[in-house]
Amino acid sequence: MTGRNARAxxxxxxxxxxVASLLQQGLGPDEAMRFAxxxxxxxxxxxxxxxxxxxxxxxxxxxxxxxxxxxxxxxxAIRGDIEVIAEDQLDLSSASLRKPTGQGAGE
Amino acid sequence: xxxxxxxxxxxxxxxxxxxxxxxxxxxxELRQRVLAPPYGRLQRFVLPEAAYDVMPHRRPGIGSIDDxxxxxxxxARAFYExxxxxxxxxxxxxxxxxxxxxxxxxxxxxADIPSRxxxxxxxxxxxxxxxxxPRTVNATGPNVPLPVVxxxxxxxxxxxPDGAVLEVLEAILSRGDxxxxxNALVRTGQxxxxxxxxxxxxxxxxxxxxxxxxxxDSMELASSxxxxxxxxIRSEAVSAAELAEAKNEIVASALRRRETARGRAFELGExxxxxxxxxxxxxxxxxxxxxxxxDILRVAAKYLDPQKxxxxxxxxxxxxxASYANPTPMPEFRTLPAATGEIRQxxxxxxxxxxxxxxxxxxxxxxxxxxxxxxxxxxxVAVQTGEVPIATLTMIVPGGSKTDSRQKAxxxxxxxxxxxxxxxxxxxxxxxxxxxxxGASFGGGAGSDGTFFSLTAPVANLGAASALAAEIIRGxxxxxxxxxxxxxxxxxxxxxxxxxxxxxxxxxARAAMYGDAPYxxxxxxTIDSLGAITRExxxxxxxxxxxxxxxxxxxxxxxxxxxAIEAAQAMFGDWSVATPAGSxxxxxxGKTQPVRTIVVDMPDAGQAAVIAAVRxxxxxxxxxxxxxxxxxxxxxxxxxxLFEEIRTKRSLxxxxxxxxxxxQMTPFFRPAHKPRMKLPMKLxxxxxxxxxxxxxxxxxxxxxxxxxxx
Numbered sequence: 001m002t003g004r005n006a007r008a009x010x011x012x013x014x015x016x017x018x019v020a021s022l023l024q025q026g027l028g029p030d031e032a033m034r035f036a037x038x039x040x041x042x043x044x045x046x047x048x049x050x051x052x053x054x055x056x057x058x059x060x061x062x063x064x065x066x067x068x069x070x071x072x073x074x075x076x077a078i079r080g081d082i083e084v085i086a087e088d089q090l091d092l093s094s095a096s097l098r099k100p101t102g103q104g105a106g107e
Numbered sequence: 108x109x110x111x112x113x114x115x116x117x118x119x120x121x122x123x124x125x126x127x128x129x130x131x132x133x134x135x136e137l138r139q140r141v142l143a144p145p146y147g148r149l150q151r152f153v154l155p156e157a158a159y160d161v162m163p164h165r166r167p168g169i170g171s172i173d174d175x176x177x178x179x180x181x182x183a184r185a186f187y188e189x190x191x192x193x194x195x196x197x198x199x200x201x202x203x204x205x206x207x208x209x210x211x212x213x214x215x216x217x218a219d220i221p222s223r224x225x226x227x228x229x230x231x232x233x234x235x236x237x238x239x240x241p242r243t244v245n246a247t248g249p250n251v252p253l254p255v256v257x258x259x260x261x262x263x264x265x266x267x268p269d270g271a272v273l274e275v276l277e278a279i280l281s282r283g284d285x286x287x288x289x290n291a292l293v294r295t296g297q298x299x300x301x302x303x304x305x306x307x308x309x310x311x312x313x314x315x316x317x318x319x320x321x322x323x324d325s326m327e328l329a330s331s332x333x334x335x336x337x338x339x340i341r342s343e344a345v346s347a348a349e350l351a352e353a354k355n356e357i358v359a360s361a362l363r364r365r366e367t368a369r370g371r372a373f374e375l376g377e378x379x380x381x382x383x384x385x386x387x388x389x390x391x392x393x394x395x396x397x398x399x400x401x402d403i404l405r406v407a408a409k410y411l412d413p414q415k416x417x418x419x420x421x422x423x424x425x426x427x428x429a430s431y432a433n434p435t436p437m438p439e440f441r442t443l444p445a446a447t448g449e450i451r452q453x454x455x456x457x458x459x460x461x462x463x464x465x466x467x468x469x470x471x472x473x474x475x476x477x478x479x480x481x482x483x484x485x486x487x488v489a490v491q492t493g494e495v496p497i498a499t500l501t502m503i504v505p506g507g508s509k510t511d512s513r514q515k516a517x518x519x520x521x522x523x524x525x526x527x528x529x530x531x532x533x534x535x536x537x538x539x540x541x542x543x544x545x546g547a548s549f550g551g552g553a554g555s556d557g558t559f560f561s562l563t564a565p566v567a568n569l570g571a572a573s574a575l576a577a578e579i580i581r582g583x584x585x586x587x588x589x590x591x592x593x594x595x596x597x598x599x600x601x602x603x604x605x606x607x608x609x610x611x612x613x614x615x616a617r618a619a620m621y622g623d624a625p626y627x628x629x630x631x632x633t634i635d636s637l638g639a640i641t642r643e644x645x646x647x648x649x650x651x652x653x654x655x656x657x658x659x660x661x662x663x664x665x666x667x668x669x670x671a672i673e674a675a676q677a678m679f680g681d682w683s684v685a686t687p688a689g690s691x692x693x694x695x696x697g698k699t700q701p702v703r704t705i706v707v708d709m710p711d712a713g714q715a716a717v718i719a720a721v722r723x724x725x726x727x728x729x730x731x732x733x734x735x736x737x738x739x740x741x742x743x744x745x746x747x748x749l750f751e752e753i754r755t756k757r758s759l760x761x762x763x764x765x766x767x768x769x770x771q772m773t774p775f776f777r778p779a780h781k782p783r784m785k786l787p788m789k790l791x792x793x794x795x796x797x798x799x800x801x802x803x804x805x806x807x808x809x810x811x812x813x814x815x816x817x
Contacts (some may be wrong), residue, residue, distance in 0.1 A: 001739050011366040012664030013563055015492050018660045020501045022558050025726045029488045029661070033473045036730045045694035050733035053743070054723050061619045065608040066715025068708035078730035079704045082481045087605070087709045090181065092633050093513050093613045097705065 002036040109216040110463050116196060117220040119187065119547060120451045126180040136469050143713050145559045145603055146319070148248045149421045152430045157244050157314035157417040157751065162235050171428075184446035185225070192223030199376045203369035203469065216590050225444045231310050235261050237417040240744060247424025250711060253299065255421040256330045257317020258337070262409050265307035271394035272406040273314060277305040278353035279345055279403065280316060280336075282547075284539035285352065291336045292318050292322050296592050297329045299599045303749055309381050311645035314410060317419065321599065328422070333681040344400040352544040357395055359546030359565055361388075362497040366664075406772035477668035481680040488662045489675075498664030500674065502580060504561040505688065506652025507553045509625035509695040517632020519596070522648040523551035525593050526583035535589050538575065547572035549579070555626055555695070558652065566666050569674055577678035580653050583645075590642040600639045608709060608716035616718045624697020633795045651689030655682045664723045696722075706789045 008014040019029045028084065064075065068084055075081055083097075091099045141147035151167045151497070159165035170178075198217070200209060238261065281288045281303035289299035298318040305314050315799055316337070320329045364370040410617040420539035453459075477489045498799070506519050527542075527549055542549050543813035560580055563570040604610040607737035614629055621627035632640070658679065699722060724730045742749045 001735065004462055005518070007369065010368070011363070012492055012497065013561065014365075015490065015663040016501035016561060016661045017559075019488060019490075019663075020503045020559055020659075023488070023659050023661070023745045024503055024559075027243045027727065029388055029476050029478070029490075033476070034234070039736060042733045042736045046733040047737040049728050051737040051741070053730070054734060055737070056721065057769045058136065059702055060719040060721045061616075061700070061705070063612050063615050063619060063705045063707070063720070065612040065615065065707040065709055065720040067710050068706050069710070071715065073704065075704070082704045082706055084708055087611075087707055090611075090691065090707055092514060092618055092629055093636060095618060095700070097615060097618055097629065103192065 005035045028103055109212050112198070113216040113220065113472075118451065119191075120453050121178055121180065121183055121187070122450050122452070126183060130175055130178065131167065134172060134175050137172065137175065141167075141169065143607065143609075144419070144506040145251050145606065146255065147424075149246070149317075149419075151700070152428065153244065153246045153249075154259050154315050155418065155422060156428075157242075157419060158315070159235060159311065159440050159455055160238075160433060162311045163231065163440050164308060164311050166436065170573055181446055182443075184450070184806075185443040187226040188448055189227045189443045189447050189551060190223070190229075192226065193217065193220045194222060194226075195229065197376065198378060198465065199372045199379075200343055203471070210573035215602060224448050225446070227441065233310075235311050236416070241414055241416050241418065242434075243418045244420070244431050246419065246421045247427055248421065249423070249426045250713070251421065251423040252606055253318045254323055254326055254423070255317050255419070256326055256333060257419050257421075258333075258410070259313055259315040260415060262305060262312035262314045262406075264310055264312060264454060265385075266309075266384075267307075268394075269406050269410070270312075271391055272398050272402045273307065273410065274304045274357060274391075275342070275350070275353045275395060275398045276357050276403055277303050277314070279349050280340065282353065282356050282554065283543040285334050285536055285543050286335070287320050287340060287349075288316065288318065290536060291332050292329060293321065293596075294592070295332070296323060297325055297332055299596050300750075307381070311588065317421075321595075337411055338413075340403070342404075342406050347400070350398070350400055352402070352540065353397070354396060355546035356543055358392065359497070359548070359563075361392055362495055362546075362565060363563065366493060366495050372733055385596060393645075395633045414555065422486065424553070427745070447769070464645055471759055475668070477672070479668075480670045481660075481672075481676050482682055483655050483680060485655055485658050485660060485675070485679055485682075487662065487672050487675045489662045489666075490670035491665070491667055491671075492663045493665050496566040496567050497563065498662065498666040498671070499561055499563040500569070500573055500576070500678075501562075501661045502576075503557060503659045503661070504560075504580075504653050505557045505691050506648060506656050507557045508555050508630035509692055510629045510652070510689065511628050511632075513623070513628055514636060514638040515632075515644055515694050516628045517630070518640055518648050519553035519558060520630050520646050521581075521594065521597065521637075521640060521654070522585075522645040522652075523553045523560065525585055525590060525645065526551050526560070526579050526649070526653075527688070528593065529584040529586040530578045530582050531584060534580075534588070538579070538778065541575055542572060545572045546812060549576055554630060562663075565644055566664070569666070570677070572679050573664070573674050577682075581679075581682060583649055583653075585642045585645045585649075587642055588720060594637055594640065597631065598634050601631060601637070604631075608712050608714055611707060611709070612718045613717040615705060615707060616720045619703055620700060620720055620722060622700045623699055624691050624698070625695040627679050648689075650684075650686070651734060654684055654688035655679060656684070657688040659698070687802070736788075 002042060005018075008018060015032075022029060022031045045065050062079060064071065072082070072084065085097055089099050122385070128262075141151045151169065155165050155167060180279065181633065184287075185438055262273060281301055283289070286301075288303060292298040292301050296318050300319040301316075303316040306312055308455045316333070320326050320330055361374070365641055366373055374388045375385060378391065379385050381387075384390070419431075445579055474490050476493055479487045479489065481487060506522070508519055511518050527538050530538065533541075545568040547562060547568060549562045550559070551558060551560040553559075558574065562572055605616075617629060620628055629636075659751045660679070662668075663674060666674075723734060740748065
């Protein structure tokens, strides 16, 4: 990760992207140079603890896009309650992800 | 590093198990990179099949599923013994090292590598015959959202004196926003994309040009405009301005590439392999600078000859290689001598040589960060990051998808993206021509939290290029015609993205993670929301968010901080606006959304995309670095656990990645796979078990070591 960060900082475009993102998030530009040190201070306990806290499959939302008939039964067996949305019924602008039903076209 | 190269070059272990796993991985790569993208077959299969008759270049490097199924371990062994040896390998090292130390290490690690076991001659004496008459190919493929018309011609080997001229010709035809095909076809709305490419190899080459047409009913018009543009460049001299612009574009892109050690190494290596001359990259650039308008006319007339052209259409239909088969039968190429060496085995773990430990980390001076404030209060960060005379200026302003209304999602992104389509007294074409003639590239885009504008230019041209960039940010006019066309293009691109399981799954993930909160808004909008946006919306967005009170600037590259700050002052130091800057929501992530399992049914998809997503803490949170590290252990590159388990051991997918997507407040954490269709459940079950097992067990010291934390 330290190597990747150093390589990203090698170009003026990459450097600016990293620093501009930090500024946008309210952090200082020197944070870009502290990356290696900050990472070196993380020990395996801290990494495991972060993973245990956040990477929990029971708390993960699962999204599968593909030909449903090829995997739906198997998915049901392990994941229970599944929302199947046909590609032409998908609405990416709402939390339900479904186009409203019972409304006339264009409304 | 050199030890690793030595081991994999000279001591590679390829047995049945390794071979079968890799076969699966390469088939997945083929599906993901060629068969799934809408125009993958066109680029990798149709064009070379049309351009070459007898040369081995006709075969796609990656092969077909049938080719891969019929390959054997013995074929791979024969290839290894025929081609892998010290006389065929070139080591290219670029970057920060001591030459005498490198020479010693190279002797230590490479001197005893034995010569090839079954050497074959690398030279290919055969050459392509000229085409004796024009030909037309009407190819079809599955999942092609918009039709393509184009053509391909044969071209000479890269070392041919006409090679430099063909590179300039390609740039005049399609490079940048101001180009022959771009102006005649994209700007007029006939097509959504135009491309011309020159591929020159050691023994042969091709020139291809094609356009992705706005709709089936425009094919005839696009095709005749395309033909007229090709005829025009063959019959009339290009202007001095076009010629200068093309050369500046090529030189600036070479400078950009040379900013990095990797870029320098690849440039040297590619030039060497295709020419045999380590100085070739510099020689080619010098030749490009010498190209004249007469050269272009002569070379265009010679190579883009309608009598020697294969015309191509590519439309939605059956996946049928017969529809684009070259009438010349595929020749039989060489058969390699059978492998004779023994198949190596990996030693038992306790008998293996340990790789040499890392050397002492060199002291690398970090560049000085200079922070300054313009006379109107805009903050500037300036850092000299290198010596290559090219620099980048980035302007940061608020206004991102989190400030868009849901009905007009995509306003921030369109306002950033289309800012360079017009200012008072200058059209989009004039702006593009001005930047491109300076070898500069300018672009804007909005993410969830805000907007960036970036300008990269050779330092000598930075003053002129930055003056125009400032005019754009301060006064973009969004001309109606440009707006209409670009909005339609954005909608057409969304249509293409919606047919791609990978990109569609990411749109779905955003909505599922953030629901109706501001971060749930699609940064690129939806087809409906793009339709609701007007140019007045973009003007209003610009006036409230591109604002001196909220702007910050970053400058880096081969430029001294003083000069960088002076350039920023000239751009924005006198800018003031009476009205206040636009408002930004304090809370954009909203409340945690319910855990869901969502299947989007896409019956004709060639692959499935799987995302498991959870919310993660903010970039400023205390856990950020710990989570970055955990993320890298689990999903980082080809040593990550997901990659190891999903690709290396099971070949379920060509790629798997874990990413921290950072929004200002609450990023979400999401692994994404693109497994082939039939196996997502096996894959899904594996990856959830894996992350659960890992999360509940302890991260061993060794995994942290390989990720670089100890």
